[in-house]
Amino acid sequence: MLFCPPLKDMPIKETLDGVILYIKVTPNAVKNKIGSIEAGQFHTTLKIFIQEPAVDGKANKAVIHFLQNLFNCPKNAISIQSGQLQRAKSVLITGFNAKDIIKKII
Secondary structure, eight states: OOOOOOGGGSSEEEOSSOEEEEEEEEOSOSSOEEEEEEOOSSSOEEEEEOSSOSSTTHHHHHHHHHHHHHHTOOGGGEEEEEOTTSSEEEEEEOSOOHHHHHHHHO
């Protein structure tokens, strides 16, 4: 049985539209990968490392593509809700519940 930490300790929030995943992106990384889960000032975030630079939306597109592959879902199931121009972002993922997301990120 998979241990599932309490939702309050995870970088996610369930909504009527889907699950919000709070992430902190590091562009120009050596490889695309998930990093650690870190407590932040306002909420917990999941670190994600992306190879693309943060230029002309390339890193944002790479984040969406990376999450699409991670969750095995269509591109339109993932959208950046806030933080388009910042490292800290909130991403809406539709068609999943919190448990589905947690299983993929831990």
